[in-house]
Amino acid sequence: MSGYWSDIFTGSKSLITGLAITAREFFKPVVTERYPWEVPTMTPLFRGHIELIGNEETGEPNCVVCGMCQRACPSVCISLDGKKNEGGKGKVLTSYVLDFTKCSLCGSCVESCNFNALRFSREYNLASFDKNDFIMDLMKRLEDQNRCKH
């Protein structure tokens, strides 16, 4: 009998508190989006797969084919190739293939790049039935981006 009345009072109070909380939530705006029709904007720090950064004017990749990203990658998912720059110095990128099936998004490649040539993309629509879709040609991606820009 000792806790009878206090149980009733504290119980009723907590029930009313609960109702007040849900009533408040009822009038707040919704937080969900109708995904295929409404496209969410990704936060600046969102980590998608990596992509190449192109030169502001020419659109050519900033990459100098130093291979630091390839060496930094713990999962060996980056393979890149370059050739001698004819008439200039250094190398130009000829292919940059990312095997995203092995990537753990650790970001070591982006960190290791000293030439501002790599960044995380904001890509999140990544469902596919085919594994080969995740072996990505990042050169082609950069070209597509350049074409969209112009």
Add this chain to the structure above:
Amino acid sequence: METSIWRALFYLVGIMAFAGLNAAYLGWCERKGAARIQRRIGPCEAGYAGLWQPLADGLKLLSKQLLVPQGVDGIIFRVAPVLAMIPAITSMVVIPFSDNIGARAMELSVLLLFALASIGMIAILLGGWASGNKYAIISAARSVSQNLAYEIPMLITVITVVMISGSMNLREIALDQQGGFWHWNIFRLENGHFLTMWISFIIFFICSVAETNRAPFDMAEAESELVAGFMTEYGSMGFGLFMMGEYLNIVVGACLTATLFLGGWDCPFGLTPGVWWFLIKIYILIFTFIWIRWTYPRTQIYRLLNLSWKILIPFSLVNLLITAALIKVF
């Protein structure tokens, strides 16, 4: 007029339409309300704001096969969903929607309503029993013990109202409360009934939540423990009828609460009484049902019985005594 066939037909069609619309659209309201409380959008694809959703759901349920599993009691299995739906519709016959809208104003209509509510409980028991499924039978047993426990305080609070009004006719009870909210049973100034009647109202409301097997007292469905309780083996329109029965029971519970405690069709300020006030009251009550469902988690069966036997029944008995004393003294 009383013996005219048109009157019977009019009320038959009207009550069926009211019941059908409510059964369909309360599902939509429930889903929208749940969505808003959880800060989602809710149904929005079928028509404007998902308003065609009940129609789409109904068509889907109608087009599905009525599957009767092996080992069930065939006849009872088929009868149970119908038995869940019919008493709820029949109850509407005695509900006075307004001064001049009400199919039948019979003496003892309160008693009739409670008798029909008990048939709804039998439907759950039969459905659970006939399914031949352990979850279903556990749920049916739980649901019966719960309904028995909550019918007692509910009936005792109804007795207090009946003592105040001196009638078991819902129409007379509503007529007795006309003329502003201070005449309503919940805040009744006369004889000082407002001292205890608000407690009776809360007890009655808790009991009607429990009687309709709604969360937090949804021991019968208990989807996280008992799959879907007594509805486990039901698909297609068998399930549909159980759902419609549930929503209609909510409507009947809200109508009863509004008539017994909130003055029926009376306006709080004594102006323009009519069926609109009755509808406003029942929909506020129904919204509260939905609000409660999406606020509280399910209780345990022993806590539920404790609440009834240790708190609601003593309180309602004390209320009954105080009300009787107030009537006697003044």
